[in-house]
Amino acid sequence: MTPSDLVNALPINKSKGHDCIDRLMRIIIHAGFFTQGEEGYLLTPTSCLLLKNEPLSLAPFVQAQLDPILMNPWHSLGEWFANGDSTPFATAHGKPLFEYAGDDPRLNRLKSLVDVGGGIGTVAKAISNAFPQLKCSVFDLPHVVEGLEGGKNLSYIGGDMFKSVPSTDAILLKVKEFSTI
Numbered sequence: 001m002t003p004s005d006l007v008n009a010l011p012i013n014k015s016k017g018h019d020c021i022d023r024l025m026r027i028i029i030h031a032g033f034f035t036q037g038e039e040g041y042l043l044t045p046t047s048c049l050l051l052k053n054e055p056l057s058l059a060p061f062v063q064a065q066l067d068p069i070l071m072n073p074w075h076s077l078g079e080w081f082a083n084g085d086s087t088p089f090a091t092a093h094g095k096p097l098f099e100y101a102g103d104d105p106r107l108n109r110l111k112s113l114v115d116v117g118g119g120i121g122t123v124a125k126a127i128s129n130a131f132p133q134l135k136c137s138v139f140d141l142p143h144v145v146e147g148l149e150g151g152k153n154l155s156y157i158g159g160d161m162f163k164s165v166p167s168t169d170a171i172l173l174k175v176k177e178f179s180t181i
């Protein structure tokens with residue numbers, strides 16, 4: 001994508017176009033998220049992980065990490081060092097993370113979960129029964145999950161979490177077959 005295409009595609013005030021975007025892109029290129037070739041800006045393996053339709057997309061994780069709820073505790077770090085709160089989260093929000101999550105429905109809109117090292121799925125089954133709308137997957141070593149049947153909202157995936165590529169492939173295959181996550 002050329003710099004002009006990028007400026008036109010972005011929902012920005014065009015007076016802040018070329019110069020500002022060019023500066024910003026130089027920082028992002030320096031950080032390894034884009035390269036610049038003759039055709040313009042090009043994605044790198046790192047930025048591919050942020051694409052919505054990339055099967056290994058980390059976009060939802062990054063969005064969650066950058067949400068003010070999780071960013072504000074960083075701004076409270078200095079105060080937290082001086083006070084008696086258990087975590088910077090409690091300093092920023094006045095209560096611990098899980099209590100806060102219980103009060104803010106925005107943090108409870110889970111559609112799916114994978115219990116990594118979930119054994120025979122005891123916990124995942126309990127969660128799945130309590131929240132039938134949630135798609136649950138149990139990921140454990142192949143011999144642990146062999147022969148186990150889940151059900152409508154529970155599936156088992158055999159793999160080894162320390163052999164990242166085969167496990168990731170196994171998860172993706174199973175997840176595609178089971179549902180869209």
Ligand SMILES: C[S@@+](CC[C@H](N)C(=O)[O-])C[C@H]1O[C@@H](n2cnc3c(N)ncnc32)[C@H](O)[C@@H]1O
Pocket residue numbers: 116117118119120122123139140141144159160161162
């Ligand atoms: C302490 S058990 C916990 C089981 C379950 N989460 C529970 O709370 O009942 C640890 C689980 O991790 C699994 N595990 C160990 N190494 C693993 C690996 N490399 N890849 C996937 N699972 C593994 C084991 O098979 C075992 O089921």
